[in-house]
Amino acid sequence: MKYDQEAVMQAARLGISPEALRTYLDAGAGKRAPGVVRSLHAMAKPIGSACNLHCTYCYYLGKEKLLGQDRNRMSDAVLEAYIAGYIESQDAEEIAFTWHGGEPTLLGIGFFETVLRYQAKHLPAGRRITNDVQTNGTLLDDEWCAFLAAHGFLVGLSIDGPRDLHDRYRPTRGGQGSFAAVVAAARRLRAHGIRFGTLTVVNRESARQPLEVYRFLRDDIGAHYMQLIPCVEPRRFETTAPDRHGAEALPLVGSPRARATHAQSVVTDWSVAPRDWGRFLAAIFTEWAARDRGRVKVNLIESFLAQINGQPSLMCTSNPVCGKNIAVEHDGRVFSCDHYVYPEHELGRIGEASLAQIVFSLRQLEFGLNKFNTLSGECRRCPYLTLCWGECPRTRLLRTRPEEGNLSYLCEGWKIFFDQAIPKARTLGLAPQTPGSRPAGTVASGRRR
Numbered sequence: 001m002k003y004d005q006e007a008v009m010q011a012a013r014l015g016i017s018p019e020a021l022r023t024y025l026d027a028g029a030g031k032r033a034p035g036v037v038r039s040l041h042a043m044a045k046p047i048g049s050a051c052n053l054h055c056t057y058c059y060y061l062g063k064e065k066l067l068g069q070d071r072n073r074m075s076d077a078v079l080e081a082y083i084a085g086y087i088e089s090q091d092a093e094e095i096a097f098t099w100h101g102g103e104p105t106l107l108g109i110g111f112f113e114t115v116l117r118y119q120a121k122h123l124p125a126g127r128r129i130t131n132d133v134q135t136n137g138t139l140l141d142d143e144w145c146a147f148l149a150a151h152g153f154l155v156g157l158s159i160d161g162p163r164d165l166h167d168r169y170r171p172t173r174g175g176q177g178s179f180a181a182v183v184a185a186a187r188r189l190r191a192h193g194i195r196f197g198t199l200t201v202v203n204r205e206s207a208r209q210p211l212e213v214y215r216f217l218r219d220d221i222g223a224h225y226m227q228l229i230p231c232v233e234p235r236r237f238e239t240t241a242p243d244r245h246g247a248e249a250l251p252l253v254g255s256p257r258a259r260a261t262h263a264q265s266v267v268t269d270w271s272v273a274p275r276d277w278g279r280f281l282a283a284i285f286t287e288w289a290a291r292d293r294g295r296v297k298v299n300l301i302e303s304f305l306a307q308i309n310g311q312p313s314l315m316c317t318s319n320p321v322c323g324k325n326i327a328v329e330h331d332g333r334v335f336s337c338d339h340y341v342y343p344e345h346e347l348g349r350i351g352e353a354s355l356a357q358i359v360f361s362l363r364q365l366e367f368g369l370n371k372f373n374t375l376s377g378e379c380r381r382c383p384y385l386t387l388c389w390g391e392c393p394r395t396r397l398l399r400t401r402p403e404e405g406n407l408s409y410l411c412e413g414w415k416i417f418f419d420q421a422i423p424k425a426r427t428l429g430l431a432p433q434t435p436g437s438r439p440a441g442t443v444a445s446g447r448r449r
Helices: 005-014 018-028 076-088 109-122 142-150 163-169 179-191 210-220 274-291 299-308 355-359 362-373 377-381 411-427
Strands: 041-045 094-099 128-135 154-158 196-202 225-230 325-329 333-335 346-349 396-398
Touching: 005 018, 005 362, 018 355, 018 362, 041 076, 076 094, 076 109, 076 355, 094 109, 109 128, 109 142, 142 179, 154 179, 163 179, 196 210, 210 225, 210 274, 225 274, 225 299, 274 299, 274 411, 299 411, 333 355, 346 355
Parallel strands: 041 094, 041 325, 094 128, 128 154, 154 196, 196 225
Antiparallel strands: 325 333, 333 346
């Protein structure tokens, strides 16, 4: 097939074939080449940044001012258009809706009853829908839990560890601790038989107490699925997109400002220190391997083991490319990623174009491929490249050589983890005894997604 010069030039710039470019863009228009299945995931923010907590490290509280929001609630018209468009824009048999915030339970049960009604209205035969909601848990009474149980919602419960660690950065708007209310929510979720997992932000303090955090989540909260999220926030994160800091604002690898503890560090005071992050993961992996295999799932461990056994990453952060996880604001605006909700990364608005056209667009394709195309030389030469892929681009805060891409702030920590976890995984029979073929999701396959 022949392609026009513009397509050839765009494909060359992105490092993919003209055929791959055309296949991707055609998917946005509803045209699928043989064997192509459209897939994407949206994190819907039906209440925007509104929340009843005031977490120190929250990357979303400032979005109301940054985006000029004057009404923090998704209208029924936008909600129905989003639900219909989300279903239509993908071909998976199971369509997973994720409801996020802010704090989505502030919307009340009535809002989610409307969600279910619109989903039933627009669901084609032969397909099914799942719903999950990420919540701080403080509003989950028995009525809420009965609703969530009746409709099979999966719940993500935000909790950072034991009381002293949790309350340090997760106070209410009145300054009180939220720990007791979250623990009570976990108790209610278990009593109602609701599937739930925990989401834990690993910060400067909690990273130094890995087993205290892990054992608390496992034994006291009863979590069988845990998400561990490293807190990495540059000092201007409220107003500046991750890729807009400019070289002059970022420190060189190894320079004083690259250290978490430096007075003028590139990151905030609560951001995790790289070495602590690596040791945190290594300690939890050792505990998990000794006691919890087959019983507890930890997102980063599950993905690590999949990759080291030649399977694709289970997480976007350790994939070679990204771009299939978008954020949908309460006013219908669509952004490239939940961590890129900044004016520079607005892709379009629901109602003005189909969600498929917005996501399967040249602009979003470039965003996703940029993760690989801007890898630093250090990353490309690293033996752990196919386990990390330079980490999430939002963490690439360290400058390397001139004209090369930036390095992840967490790089040193990931190397500590891999150095310890790979030999242990091989000893336990969880990974090949000797390095085998390159893990799935490598350059050859990843650049043509």
